[in-house]
Amino acid sequence: MLLTLQAELQLIEEVLVAEGAPQARAEVQAHWLAEADLRGRHSHGIQRLPVIVERMRRGHIDPGAEPAVSWSSPAAARVDGRRGFGPHVGSVAMLAASERAHETGVALAAVHDANHLGIMAPYAELAADAGLIGLALTTSEALVHPWGGVPAMLGTNPLAIAVPATPDPFVLDMATSAVSMGLVLAHLHRGEPLDEGWALDADGRPTTNPAAVRAISPFGGAKGYGLALAIELLVAATTGTALGAAVTGTLDVETVCTKGDLFLCVDTAALGAPDMVASLSSYLDELRSTPAQPGTDGVAIPGDHARERRRRSLEVGIELPDAVWEQIEALRSEAGTAA
Amino acid sequence: MLLTLQAELQLIEEVLVAEGAPQARAEVQAHWLAEADLRGRHSHGIQRLPVIVERMRRGHIDPGAEPAVSWSSPAAARVDGRRGFGPHVGSVAMLAASERAHETGVALAAVHDANHLGIMAPYAELAADAGLIGLALTTSEALVHPWGGVPAMLGTNPLAIAVPATPDPFVLDMATSAVSMGLVLAHLHRGEPLDEGWALDADGRPTTNPAAVRAISPFGGAKGYGLALAIELLVAATTGTALGAAVTGTLDVETVCTKGDLFLCVDTAALGAPDMVASLSSYLDELRSTPAQPGTDGVAIPGDHARERRRRSLEVGIELPDAVWEQIEALRSEAGTAA
Numbered sequence: 001m002l003l004t005l006q007a008e009l010q011l012i013e014e015v016l017v018a019e020g021a022p023q024a025r026a027e028v029q030a031h032w033l034a035e036a037d038l039r040g041r042h043s044h045g046i047q048r049l050p051v052i053v054e055r056m057r058r059g060h061i062d063p064g065a066e067p068a069v070s071w072s073s074p075a076a077a078r079v080d081g082r083r084g085f086g087p088h089v090g091s092v093a094m095l096a097a098s099e100r101a102h103e104t105g106v107a108l109a110a111v112h113d114a115n116h117l118g119i120m121a122p123y124a125e126l127a128a129d130a131g132l133i134g135l136a137l138t139t140s141e142a143l144v145h146p147w148g149g150v151p152a153m154l155g156t157n158p159l160a161i162a163v164p165a166t167p168d169p170f171v172l173d174m175a176t177s178a179v180s181m182g183l184v185l186a187h188l189h190r191g192e193p194l195d196e197g198w199a200l201d202a203d204g205r206p207t208t209n210p211a212a213v214r215a216i217s218p219f220g221g222a223k224g225y226g227l228a229l230a231i232e233l234l235v236a237a238t239t240g241t242a243l244g245a246a247v248t249g250t251l252d253v254e255t256v257c258t259k260g261d262l263f264l265c266v267d268t269a270a271l272g273a274p275d276m277v278a279s280l281s282s283y284l285d286e287l288r289s290t291p292a293q294p295g296t297d298g299v300a301i302p303g304d305h306a307r308e309r310r311r312r313s314l315e316v317g318i319e320l321p322d323a324v325w326e327q328i329e330a331l332r333s334e335a336g337t338a339a
Numbered sequence: 340m341l342l343t344l345q346a347e348l349q350l351i352e353e354v355l356v357a358e359g360a361p362q363a364r365a366e367v368q369a370h371w372l373a374e375a376d377l378r379g380r381h382s383h384g385i386q387r388l389p390v391i392v393e394r395m396r397r398g399h400i401d402p403g404a405e406p407a408v409s410w411s412s413p414a415a416a417r418v419d420g421r422r423g424f425g426p427h428v429g430s431v432a433m434l435a436a437s438e439r440a441h442e443t444g445v446a447l448a449a450v451h452d453a454n455h456l457g458i459m460a461p462y463a464e465l466a467a468d469a470g471l472i473g474l475a476l477t478t479s480e481a482l483v484h485p486w487g488g489v490p491a492m493l494g495t496n497p498l499a500i501a502v503p504a505t506p507d508p509f510v511l512d513m514a515t516s517a518v519s520m521g522l523v524l525a526h527l528h529r530g531e532p533l534d535e536g537w538a539l540d541a542d543g544r545p546t547t548n549p550a551a552v553r554a555i556s557p558f559g560g561a562k563g564y565g566l567a568l569a570i571e572l573l574v575a576a577t578t579g580t581a582l583g584a585a586v587t588g589t590l591d592v593e594t595v596c597t598k599g600d601l602f603l604c605v606d607t608a609a610l611g612a613p614d615m616v617a618s619l620s621s622y623l624d625e626l627r628s629t630p631a632q633p634g635t636d637g638v639a640i641p642g643d644h645a646r647e648r649r650r651r652s653l654e655v656g657i658e659l660p661d662a663v664w665e666q667i668e669a670l671r672s673e674a675g676t677a678a
Contacts (some may be wrong), residue, residue, distance in 0.1 A: 072611035075414040076444020106603070107413020108445045112608060133576060149629035149638040163572040172565045204632040220559020226511045226641045227566070229626075233502040233619055237472060239606060239615040241623040264445070266577060271449060272411035274579040275470055280572055283582040287568075290488035293543040299488040302565045323533055 001316040002323040008034045008046060011328065015049060018335035021054050023065035025088050032087035036119040037320070038313040039306040044119045044224055047324045052085075053114075054253040061115050063139060069096050075104040078239075081114025083256065089114035090136070092161040094123045094263045098130050101265035110238040116250040121173035121306065123263060124162035128169035133266040136160040139235045139259040141252075142245045144177045145215035147225035150204030152215035153244045155259070156180065157231040162303075165281040171303030176228035178217045184210050235260045278293035340664040341656040347373045347385060350667065354388060357674035358395050360402035360529070364427050371426035375458040376659070377652040378645040382521035383458045386498035386663045391424075391454075392670055393592040402456050408435050414443040417578075420453025422595065424501060428453035433462045433602045437469050440604040450600040451579040455589040460512035460604060460645065463501035467508035472605040474500040478574045478598040481584045483516045484554035486564035489543030491554035492583045494598070495519065496570040501642075504620040510642030517556045523549050575597045668675075 003011075012030035019021055029052070037045035055061045065084030069092065071077045077096055082091035093109035100107035117123070120136050126132020140155035156177040163170040178198050187194055188210035201207040202214045218224040236243050239260030249257030268276065285303050292298030320328075342350075351369035356362055368391070394400040404423030406429065408565035410416045420428035432448035439446035456462070459475050466473020479494035495516040499657055502509040517537045526533055527549035540546040541553045557563040575582050579601030588596030607615065623640050631637030657668075 065594065070611060073442065073444030073606070073609040075446070076504045076610040078611040103412065104443060105412030106445055106447045107414070108605065108610075110612060133573065138666050145632070146626050146629060146638045148632050148635040149626070149627055150632055153626060153629060161569045161573070163569070163576055165572075170433060172567070172569050174560075174562045174565055185403070200632065204630065219562045222639075223515075223558045224562070226513055229641065230500045230502070230509070230511050232622075233504075234472065234500070236618060236622075237502055237615045238612055240615060243618060244625065266415070267412070268449065268576050270412040271415040271447075271577060272409060272417040273449060273577055276576045276579060279582060280576060283571075283575075287485050287488070287492060290485060290490055290492060291543065293484070293487050293489055293539065296487040298562075299485045302568065 001320045001322065003320060004317055005034055005038060005314060007258060008037060008318055011332065012046060012049060015053065015331050015335050016063065016306070019053055019063070019105070021056070021085075025085055027061055028088045028091065029085045030317070032118040034124065035122055037318045038310045039119070039121075040309045040313070041119055041319075042324075043180055046328060048116070048118070050327050050331060051253055055115065058253060060249060060253070060256050067092050067111070069093070069109070069116070071100070075100060075107045077107075077109045079109050079111040079114075081111050081337060083113055083115065086115040086117040090117045090263070092125050093261065094134065094136065094265070097265045098127050098132055098134070101132055102269040102270055104219045105163070106264070106266045108238070108262065108264040111263070112241050113257070114261060117261055119173070120158050120160035121162070121171050121303070122133065124160040125169065127265045128162035128164050128171070131164055131267070131269070132166070133163045133268065134160075135229050135264040137235050137262040139232055139247050140250050140270050141247050142216050143181050144228060145200055145204070146229070147218060147222045150189065150200065154218070154225075154228045154232055155247055156216070157228045157235075159231060161282065164277055165284055166277060168303060168307060170280070170284065170301060171306070173302070173306070174308055176218055176224055176231060178219045179215060184213050184216065188195040230334050235262050238262050240297045282329045340659045340661065342659060343375055343656055344377060344653060347376060347657055349559050350671070351385060351388060353672050354392065354670050355402065358392050358402070360395070360424075364402055364424055367427045368424045371461065373532055373657070376460055378458070378460075379652070380458055381659075381663075382519055385667060386453070387457070388667050389670060390590070390592055394454065397590060397592060399592070399595050406431050406450070406453070408432070409450070410439075414439060414446045416446075416448045418448050418450040418453075420450050422452055423454065425454040425456040428565040429456045429462050429600055429602070430465060432600065433465045433473065433475065433604070436602050436604045437466050437471055437473070440471055441609060442607040445603070445605045447577070447601065447603040449577045450602070451578045451580050452596070453600060454596045454599055455489045458512070459497050459499035460501070460642070463499040463512070464508065464510060466604045467503050467510070470503055470606075470608070472607065473499075473501045474603040476570050476574050476601040478580065478586050479569055479589050480586050481559050482520050483554050483567060484539055484543070485568065485664035486557060486561045489539065489554070493557070493564075495555070496567045496574075498570060501577045502619065503616055504623055505616060505641060507620060507646060509623065510645070511618070512641070512645070514519040515557055515563055515570060517558045520555060523555065532664060543551070573614055574601050575584045577601050577626050587631065
């Protein structure tokens with residue numbers, strides 16, 4: 001199935017509104033899912049809609065909730081997401097930090113009780129669009145084993161960092177796991193072995209058999225583990241949310257969402273730094289044009305591939321697997337919104 | 340040669356004072372070098388003293404310089420290091436951010452024109468000692484190739500993150516390179532091959548021959564590269580300092596130091612977050628006691644090994660290779676401080 005962006009947005013909005021979401025909230029949630037599909041990040045795209053709808057039906061998502069932003073100190077806000085949609089709460093939090101950073105130089109917003117954020121890059125991009133450095137961190141269900149340990153005790157704990165540059169910002173968006181559970185499952189469904197280093201089995205032995213996987217490995221060995229753990233702690237310490245196996249509600253439909261989200265913005269102009277956009281941009285261009293390592297496609301700047309993929313999707317449409325499309329059609333019928 | 344901490348501190352202080360450093364500045368610099376040696380991080384220990392002294396003689400280090408801290412906005416300071424010792428400027432900057440964060444919730448200090456910071460963990464620990472989250476980033480000479488590229492265009496760009504916990508804080512201190520150039524050189528001197536994945540030769544081919552190394556690889560493949568590049572950009576954008584090959588003066592004696600340093604503190608109490616120290620500490624204990632992966636020593640919490648090594652060094656003394664000791668003795672004679 002090939003969808004235009006407009007068709008995907010309308011479809012998601014119709015379903016969410018039929019399930020009780022205010023139109024404005026449905027639009028933000030639809031935008032976040034569609035952005036993931038546009039960039040080829042289908043694991044965070046429209047295929048999440050059935051879980052979102054079921055969580056609305058069970059009361060784990062309050063579709064009309066307005067987050068409460070409390071500035072208990074001049075540069076740091078605590079944000080109660082009140083079980084609202086992740087993208088609405090997250091973008092309110094990032095914009096609040098971004099506006100405040102114009103005055104204070106740096107500002108952060110620490111979010112609890114919001115639902116799944118979805119794709120992380122657009123939050124950091126909100127800051128970059130305002131000429132600021134943006135950073136977004138979030139915790140997630142324990143799927144990753146600590147380095148040297150067997151059971152999964154860490155989230156895939158992604159981070160996004162955007163730094164303004166021309167013509168486009170630097171946008172890093174990465175999980176701290178070697179791979180996503182979605183990729184492991186895709187290999188399982190296709191009957192293909194995993195790469196070495198992706199995962200452990202129940203005895204803690206590295207495995208390439210997707211059916212035997214009990215925990216995903218952190219990326220980058222002990223250092224990647226250190227970073228994943230730092231994110232687990234930074235988010236919990238600033239938001240007062242759950243840790244390790246107590247993090248629930250971003251993949252399942254059974255429980256409220258207990259993870260946290262941390263957004264941080266820096267206004268380098270307010271800080272008094274010289275304008276570095278031209279220097280950063282020419283350094284990034286220098287990197288793009290460095291001699292390629294034999295056997296590789298050369299150097300990519302984080303954000304470039306996603307931007308190119310997005311541009312192509314806007315031209316040719318968003319391709320969805322039949323299985324995903326059937327689930328969405330079933331949702332539409334249930335919601336009484338089928339054409 | 341086996342030194343007590345007291346002997347190492349006194350030795351460094353005597354040399355630095357003889358070279359024109361005020362006693363108080365010499366003490367901070369000595370503390371930072373000795374902390375590295377205590378923790379077994381000898382590449383950042385007393386063996387750096389000859390380069391520091393030569394940089395003082397050439398005017399690249401102004402040993403009496405007092406950094407200028409400018410709060411151009413309430414939560415963000417620009418710090419002019421005025422060619423001072425890295426540890427003095429860095430600790431002034433971190434303490435300034437830390438004091439300010441008590442009022443503003445989050446605060447940062449962006450440093451230009453300071454010399455080499457040395458070991459990073461103690462800066463983050465300064466924040467943790469005050470009950471705050473601390474983060475320290477710095478850039479360094481281009482020794483690391485971008486993922487997919489041949490030449491070295493990124494620093495080893497280390498980061499340190501400390502989060503308060505009991506009985507000891509979480510303290511991550513890691514470079515974003517696979518290994519340090521010091522380790523490559525140590526293999527060269529011992530005639531031992533490198534591990535796979537550490538470095539590239541002049542043609543961009545992975546090499547295990549230490550003599551053929553032209554660039555160190557980032558840790559963790561494309562993701563580690565993304566993080567190394569993010570640090571390069573974050574530091575330059577906030578401090579107005581150099582990028583890539585234009586970063587000089589942390590290893591050499593020829594040039595002024597053009598890198599930058601970024602320090603950030605978060606006061607979770609000012610932010611209004613619940614006190615999470617007990618939860619974080621019990622989660623860390625849970626990690627420490629998880630079943631070990633077969634063939635490993637089990638799970639370590641970042642900071643634990645360094646703390647244990649430090650404790651042992653305080654008991655048995657700091658062991659220095661003869662070659663390092665001879666260099667230090669030569670410096671003492673030159674400085675006229677030999678006993």
